[in-house]
Amino acid sequence: MSSESQDLVKQLESLGGISVAVRAELDQTTFTLDELLAIEPGGLLPLSRPTGENVDLYAEEVLIGWGEVLLMDGNFAIRIASLRDAGNAAY
Numbered sequence: 001m002s003s004e005s006q007d008l009v010k011q012l013e014s015l016g017g018i019s020v021a022v023r024a025e026l027d028q029t030t031f032t033l034d035e036l037l038a039i040e041p042g043g044l045l046p047l048s049r050p051t052g053e054n055v056d057l058y059a060e061e062v063l064i065g066w067g068e069v070l071l072m073d074g075n076f077a078i079r080i081a082s083l084r085d086a087g088n089a090a091y
Contacts, residue, residue: 024067024078025056054081 027049039045054066057078067078 020059022064023058024069025058026069 027047029045029047054068055078056063057065057067057080063084065083066081068081070077070079
């Protein structure tokens, strides 16, 4: 880590108590209004993302990385596969 990055991390540590919403997004798709109105309990929503592919991880609205969906003690969990290089990210 560069000294510039280390300085930034030190500055951000003082903000450590601030809450940030984090979400894992499996996929998204588009439906016509007719298709949306036809959805019923038990129906299926087809998605384009293949099984086994990592989900997208967001902090607020910023893509921060990718992860693998797991089950842990009966709950979903995400194993971080990779994090986005913040130095090259366009927000």
